[in-house]
Amino acid sequence: MSNLLETLTNASSYGNTGIQTTSFESTEIIGAILVPKAWRINNTYLGTLGASLKSNMQADTRKAIGLRIFPISGFGAITDGSQEAKFQTFGYGARKFALDKKYDFTFDLLEGGISLINAMRAFNKADYDVLFWNSDNVLLCTKTGVTADERKGFSVNNIFVDGWKPADGTNATGHKITFSMSMAATKEMNENLGYIACDFDIATQIKGCINVLASSLHTASTTKMYIGLTTNEGSVDLVTLYGSSITKAGAIILKNADGSVNTPSGVAAGATYGGLEITGTFVTSTNMTFQLETPTALAALSPAIGAEPENGLESNILTVAIP
């Protein structure tokens, strides 16, 4: 038995139970943001009256890997597979608390299809924290305790994106993502729960980057290179979409075989093969690489490409053989 006086005066052994007019209760979780373990949000990140919250989050979706955050929207249902708290029952019938609840959530994804599933299966091996947001656009996070205003993502043991389940005539094709939260997350999601009620729609304002497929449209030469740039499973041609905004040296990164940057003398819309027609001096019998500029650099172009609230764009690194 604990000492009566110690219990009553211990600041951590009570909580005031009055019900206030405004209280926080979370509605359905409809999205998540995977954030690096070191990602933090605080009053500096929010800016005065939260003025920079949206722009900072949008910028974070385009940053280099390691700093980038990955929003996933369109959760249509939750299967709560959480393990309830465990109690040990003793021989005389008394019960004693043994193990705290452990959260485990599986969400059905409504949008993105198999393309998104395939991209996200890479997270099965990665180590990220997670923020959730609910249908009131409230971002759920946890207090770090380092400073009063510092928040981070919840700790996750496992992010698992299952393979897709075929449509069966009654159910549409199934896409699911599971977050098996860590033991630490139980405290993070309860005693240390933090939240930010956003004044913008997270799903439409904070979007993940989309893949751009860079491909060779025709055999290159020592002076010419022909590159196709498409998204949406090849249905959207970026050169047609962005025109002169993308037909410029500042929108691409061209490298020689030794990794040094090759600055082209001209970048134009391809008259014969479509896509980009890049003119420059390319060394014969070498393999050069082509890629679009980084999502951050593309969004900073004028006119911008893939700037908020649109998705950022990131291409593959294409090897171009110079005959």
Added chain:
Amino acid sequence: MSFEVIHISDLFATVVQRMRPTGTILSIVKIGTTNNYTVTSTLPNVVKSGEFSLRANDYVDLLNVSGVLIKSYQVVLVTSNSFVITDASLPIGTTWRSQAPYYEHGHVLEVANTLISKNDDASLKYQKYPLVVLIQDMKEDIGKKTHDYSNPNMTIFIATLTDATYKAEKRKTDNFTPILYPLYKKLLNEIHYSRLFCTFSPKLIEHTKFDRYYWGKEGEFANSKNIFNDWLDAIEISGLILKVKSQNNLIKNQIH
């Protein structure tokens, strides 16, 4: 705890407000020696392909940095990223917002009377369409779930002016394709993204859609008698059962 009262008509006023084309003003430049001014907008463009956009003769509001109305203008001309307005002195504003689509709610007869009263005003008579109408009264089941305020069953019309002599194909190309269908799509999007209702995707908002080519009182072989005393084409959305969420009054953009 205070008892929560939510007016569905107010929620739809917010939804329709979000449907109105809007943009940030880049510059306002006088055209020669005329009283016309070109208002150039930053992206997204004034005219967006496949979406309901600002059109010539529409009314547009110029707003200050706080979103407060400075002055309204009738648009003379529209290009992809600018529009032209007329004023005796230099117009000012940081953002613009189209007045259309307009919004009314109530009994059909009451809405009709409101629209008729606008006809007496020289400018208001051009500030009626396209129109989103929320038909009242509606039943609301309350108290079924903690997070839900009610589950109203609603009927909404999206209507725009037409001509009695138009044939169906002309109505499709002039009204349904450029105006009514984009507004219908936008309405479903904003019902979802406003987060005022519990929905999971614009595509999964269950309702019955009814294209009304010349919307009037139904006769045996054709519609007759105008509903709002104007010739209208419309889309009727009925059986729209939405779960209205209880509203929180959490302080926005602040760390808790």
